[in-house]
Amino acid sequence: MSQRMLLPNGPDRITIKNLRFRPDPGREPVLDCSNFTFEKGHFYGIIGPNGAGKTSLLLHLLRLIRAETGTISLNEININEFRRRELSKHLSYVPQKVDTGISYSVRETVMMGRSPHLKMFSYPGKDDCAAVSSAMKAAGIEKLSDYPVSVLSGGELRSVLLARSVAQGCPWLFLDEPVSSLDIYRQYSVMNMLSALRNDEGKTMVCVLHDMNLASAYCDRLIVMNEGKIVDSGDSSTVLTPELLYQVYGLSFRRIEFPEDPKTLFVPIPRNPRDKSPEDS
Amino acid sequence: MRKRIFPTLLWIGIPLLLVVVVISSASVGAADIKILDSLRVLLSKMPVIGGTVDVSKIRPNDFIIILRIRLPRVLLAGLVGSGLALSGAVLQGVMRNPLADPHVLGISSGAAFGASVAISVGLGGVVFGMGGTTAFAFIGALITISIVWRIAFRGQRGAVVGILLAGISVSSLLTAAITMMMVMRRDQLEKVYLWMLGSFSSATYPKVILLVIFLTGALFAILPAAFSLDILSTGDESAESLGIDARRLRRRMIVISSLLVAACVSVSGIIGFAGLIVPHMIRLLSGSGNRRLLPLSCFAGAIFMIVCDTLARTIAAPSEIPVGAITALIGAPFFLFLLWKARAKGVGG
Numbered sequence: 001m002s003q004r005m006l007l008p009n010g011p012d013r014i015t016i017k018n019l020r021f022r023p024d025p026g027r028e029p030v031l032d033c034s035n036f037t038f039e040k041g042h043f044y045g046i047i048g049p050n051g052a053g054k055t056s057l058l059l060h061l062l063r064l065i066r067a068e069t070g071t072i073s074l075n076e077i078n079i080n081e082f083r084r085r086e087l088s089k090h091l092s093y094v095p096q097k098v099d100t101g102i103s104y105s106v107r108e109t110v111m112m113g114r115s116p117h118l119k120m121f122s123y124p125g126k127d128d129c130a131a132v133s134s135a136m137k138a139a140g141i142e143k144l145s146d147y148p149v150s151v152l153s154g155g156e157l158r159s160v161l162l163a164r165s166v167a168q169g170c171p172w173l174f175l176d177e178p179v180s181s182l183d184i185y186r187q188y189s190v191m192n193m194l195s196a197l198r199n200d201e202g203k204t205m206v207c208v209l210h211d212m213n214l215a216s217a218y219c220d221r222l223i224v225m226n227e228g229k230i231v232d233s234g235d236s237s238t239v240l241t242p243e244l245l246y247q248v249y250g251l252s253f254r255r256i257e258f259p260e261d262p263k264t265l266f267v268p269i270p271r272n273p274r275d276k277s278p279e280d281s
Numbered sequence: 282m283r284k285r286i287f288p289t290l291l292w293i294g295i296p297l298l299l300v301v302v303v304i305s306s307a308s309v310g311a312a313d314i315k316i317l318d319s320l321r322v323l324l325s326k327m328p329v330i331g332g333t334v335d336v337s338k339i340r341p342n343d344f345i346i347i348l349r350i351r352l353p354r355v356l357l358a359g360l361v362g363s364g365l366a367l368s369g370a371v372l373q374g375v376m377r378n379p380l381a382d383p384h385v386l387g388i389s390s391g392a393a394f395g396a397s398v399a400i401s402v403g404l405g406g407v408v409f410g411m412g413g414t415t416a417f418a419f420i421g422a423l424i425t426i427s428i429v430w431r432i433a434f435r436g437q438r439g440a441v442v443g444i445l446l447a448g449i450s451v452s453s454l455l456t457a458a459i460t461m462m463m464v465m466r467r468d469q470l471e472k473v474y475l476w477m478l479g480s481f482s483s484a485t486y487p488k489v490i491l492l493v494i495f496l497t498g499a500l501f502a503i504l505p506a507a508f509s510l511d512i513l514s515t516g517d518e519s520a521e522s523l524g525i526d527a528r529r530l531r532r533r534m535i536v537i538s539s540l541l542v543a544a545c546v547s548v549s550g551i552i553g554f555a556g557l558i559v560p561h562m563i564r565l566l567s568g569s570g571n572r573r574l575l576p577l578s579c580f581a582g583a584i585f586m587i588v589c590d591t592l593a594r595t596i597a598a599p600s601e602i603p604v605g606a607i608t609a610l611i612g613a614p615f616f617l618f619l620l621w622k623a624r625a626k627g628v629g630g
Contacts, residue, residue, distance in 0.1 A: 088521075115524055
């Protein structure tokens with residue numbers, strides 16, 4: 001077979017059209033997105049309540065779930081045209097966790113990120129080792145190098161998987177809640193690292209987040225999802241409004257602005273039992 | 282976290298140990314032959330130094346015992362040990378289950394069923410230098426494989442659970458059938474039972490050659506995929522995002538290991554523990570990386586099985602203990618010890 005490579009420089013945009021995903025025919029679709037285009041070079045944040053379809057969207061974009069209805073294209077090429085290995089050179093996935101029943105060392109796990117670049121029969125070489133070392137340094141896990149991943153804390157494992165993706169060297173990174181269950185310091189250091197990857201190396205980030213303040217501080221584009229649909233999207237400084245947040249989360253939010261800083265904060269207001277929500281009336 | 286044992290030491294030490302074990306176990310046995318004489322016989326057949334060894338004082342009978350009886354037996358035990366350990370290591374990886382062993386696929390029960398049919402019918406005869414029991418066991422294993430595959434590879438996801446369940450169900454069905462057969466042919470009960478416990482007493486060179494073919498084939502198919510297997514054991518999604526077709530790789534590995542297990546079980550019976558504990562032993566010594574684990578498991582499996590078989594034929598000589606009993610007797614306590622130590626270090630096995 002010829003060594004073809006679609007889009008040698010990676011996709012400039014990823015477009016979804018009429019994507020619907022209904023794993024259980026008796027229930028509402030988990031995912032129901034009409035049209036959206038991810039453009040190269042941005043830092044996308046996907047927010048929304050549990051079960052909004054954020055992770056499903058991510059998995060479709062990576063073709064870890066194949067689209068049954070609708071299409072996903074990289075530039076104008078349908079994602080199904082790509083071979084698995086080609087995709088793994090373009091798109092990288094940072095899952096929340098991996099199976100550690102059979103446990104490898106941290107270094108071995110990060111080395112797995114080099115897999116798309118290895119030929120059959122060949123073992124990781126000097127370049128791969130260098131890539132792994134610098135990825136581990138970037139993620140701040142050099143000291144864990146020889147630990148088995150099974151003994152790591154959730155946060156440490158997250159950093160290892162992030163390093164694995166960095167070693168993979170893809171232009172697009174898809175991250176599933178990379179900071180959930182991390183302490184506040186680590187949350188910011190991970191987000192800083194992602195920001196640096198985007199600003200210094202021009203990588204595109206698509207990141208599922210729960211913390212809307214973290215999302216609006218770091219992402220330049222926000223996608224708000226609810227019940228499988230993209231409810232709103234656009235520039236992160238304009239998308240979020242107390243009305244939208246109320247519609248999506250069913251909670252009242254207060255917007256806090258700072259005179260010297262363009263960023264705004266959203267803080268939920270605990271609901272007073274005497275207040276009536278629109279559904280009650 | 283302690284550093285793992287220096288890898289070069291393992292790479293040199295374990296194969297060297299295998300050579301020593303092969304030679305020394307071919308030199309001991311029930312027949313009254315001096316160990317030095319046995320060594321001479323073996324050395325005289327070696328390619329380079331063979332001519333320099335003086336064998337003039339050794340009886341021709343001893344030649345036959347060593348070269349026609351002991352050596353094929355030692356070689357067969359080694360090959361079966363390798364095959365079981367290799368397939369155990371592969372299956373533990375692709376099923377992401379540290380408790381998987383070569384017998385979970387139900388193939389062994391298929392072989393046992395075939396063997397019991399042959400024994401109950403009183404099938405003798407020799408096919409390609411293998412007894413009717415072996416031939417029937419192999420056929421039984423292959424039929425079972427095709428059934429298990431057909432059930433297990435249906436559908437899209439959840440393949441791991443499917444395979445395990447299919448294997449276990451087929452296995453208990455066949456065990457039930459064997460029990461029925463044994464009840465009907467009580468006179469053959471002991472034979473069937475002993476076959477199932479495993480033995481290398483009927484080792485012949487054709488069996489050795491059969492195993493050499495299957496083991497080499499399996500190694501050629503499995504070793505190039507070692508790194509992909511590492512990645513597969515972190516999960517399907519994780520592996521696919523790194524460019525590996527998880528389902529296809531798992532299928533291929535299961536197909537190869539089940540053929541290898543079929544060959545092993547048909548010539549030796551159902552020998553437990555080697556396929557389970559040898560890979561775990563190597564993991565504790567060298568880590569989980571399949572590029573080390575798979576070849577080292579082959580060597581260590583061979584050593585383990587040869588030692589067990591040598592014990593089986595010598596400690597109660599001239600009668601024999603089924604080798605499966607020895608592997609369990611040595612294997613189980615050793616495995617428990619490893620587990621106990623591993624828990625303290627937090628190595629998940």
